Amino acid sequence: MLSVQLNEPKQFSQMQQPMPKRQQGEVLVKVLACGVCGSDLHAMAGKQPFFNFPRRLGHELCVEVLSADEQSSFNPDERCVVEPYFFCRQCTACRAGKTNCCTRLQVLGIHFDGGHCQFMTLPEQYLHKAAQLSVEQAALVEPLAIGLHAVNRGNIQAGEKVIVIGLGTIGLAAALFAKAAGANLLLVDVSEKRVAFAEQQMRLGQAIVAKDQLAKQVAEIFPQGADKVIDATGNAQSMNAAFELLGFSATLVYVGLHSGDVRLDIGKFIQKDITLAASRAALSSEFKQVIQAITDGQIDPLAMITKKLDFYQIDQSLPKLLEDPELIKALIEY
Numbered sequence: 225m226l227s228v229q230l231n232e233p234k235q236f237s238q239m240q241q242p243m244p245k246r247q248q249g250e251v252l253v254k255v256l257a258c259g260v261c262g263s264d265l266h267a268m269a270g271k272q273p274f275f276n277f278p279r280r281l282g283h284e285l286c287v288e289v290l291s292a293d294e295q296s297s298f299n300p301d302e303r304c305v306v307e308p309y310f311f312c313r314q315c316t317a318c319r320a321g322k323t324n325c326c327t328r329l330q331v332l333g334i335h336f337d338g339g340h341c342q343f344m345t346l347p348e349q350y351l352h353k354a355a356q357l358s359v360e361q362a363a364l365v366e367p368l369a370i371g372l373h374a375v376n377r378g379n380i381q382a383g384e385k386v387i388v389i390g391l392g393t394i395g396l397a398a399a400l401f402a403k404a405a406g407a408n409l410l411l412v413d414v415s416e417k418r419v420a421f422a423e424q425q426m427r428l429g430q431a432i433v434a435k436d437q438l439a440k441q442v443a444e445i446f447p448q449g450a451d452k453v454i455d456a457t458g459n460a461q462s463m464n465a466a467f468e469l470l471g472f473s474a475t476l477v478y479v480g481l482h483s484g485d486v487r488l489d490i491g492k493f494i495q496k497d498i499t500l501a502a503s504r505a506a507l508s509s510e511f512k513q514v515i516q517a518i519t520d521g522q523i524d525p526l527a528m529i530t531k532k533l534d535f536y537q538i539d540q541s542l543p544k545l546l547e548d549p550e551l552i553k554a555l556i557e558y
């Protein structure tokens with residue numbers, strides 16, 4: 225089978241590998257599509273922390289079952305979504321059901337080889353059936369689950385004033401679920417293109433381009449501040465400024481990778497009775513929730529896919545994505 229490996233920044237190679245052999249408890253699958261994640265772009269650029277070369281990328285996967293154990297609930301030809309967060313089941317976090325915080329968490333395509341290949345074997349527990357979803361929809365489930373987790377962390381309710389800052393894939397995913405929850409939504413980004421995309425292509429409602437004084441812009445729309453703010457920028461300046469947008473008893477959720485410091489005015493923080501939450505990855509139950517929400521028509525994420533790549537040419541086409549900083553979501557078709 226064909227397998228594509230990232231050898232060093234921007235350098236991929238195609239190689240022929242033997243078909244993987246399925247062990248008991250595993251499912252042999254054929255890869256149908258794979259989304260390109262921001263973390264893949266960071267890896268390609270050589271800027272991904274905790275990343276070792278060479279590595280086969282790919283963790284936003286739609287697959288089809290080829291074979292499984294006899295007593296397995298999976299059958300040949302079934303379409304599935306892969307949950308790429310492999311957790312240990314034994315640490316305190318896992319035993320508490322917070323598998324996204326597993327102390328030994330291993331992410332497919334980051335810590336070990338991922339789905340940039342034609343066939344894979346995967347433990348059954350990381351497959352979620354997605355019979356009603358199109359291949360494209362199924363490949364979007366993983367980033368959507370990250371957005372849903374942020375919305376769940378914020379406990380977003382109907383009628384609440386909700387601001388989502390940062391309109392990349394995760395911000396858009398969070399906005400889709402906040403909208404589905406009935407939030408009174410305001411979207412913010414520094415990019416005019418992304419703001420227009422969220423409003424026109426994604427039809428997510430009111431979106432504004434952040435200027436120097438975002439708090440003033442927001443006060444014109446939400447004079448009392450927001451009930452919930454989700455910051456999906458991973459940008460320290462934005463993460464600091466987000467505190468200014470909160471009303472009394474509001475919740476601020478940070479989603480996305482960032483290392484470094486965030487400063488907060490502790491006086492205002494206490495005065496307003498603020499809740500601060502972080503949102504990391506997603507839970508197995510949230511993968512199922514996303515699949516159900518798409519199946520039921522509660523969310524329609526398809527417009528997110530703005531570019532398609534042919535798997536047989538990704539060694540050439542993937543590095544070129546780095547030249548397009550406004551890219552929303554590229555999908556690799558096999």
Ligand SMILES: [Zn+2]
Pocket residue numbers: 261262263283284366367
């Ligand atoms: Zn990802």
Ligand SMILES: [Zn+2]
Pocket residue numbers: 311312313314315316317318319325326327328329
């Ligand atoms: Zn664990």
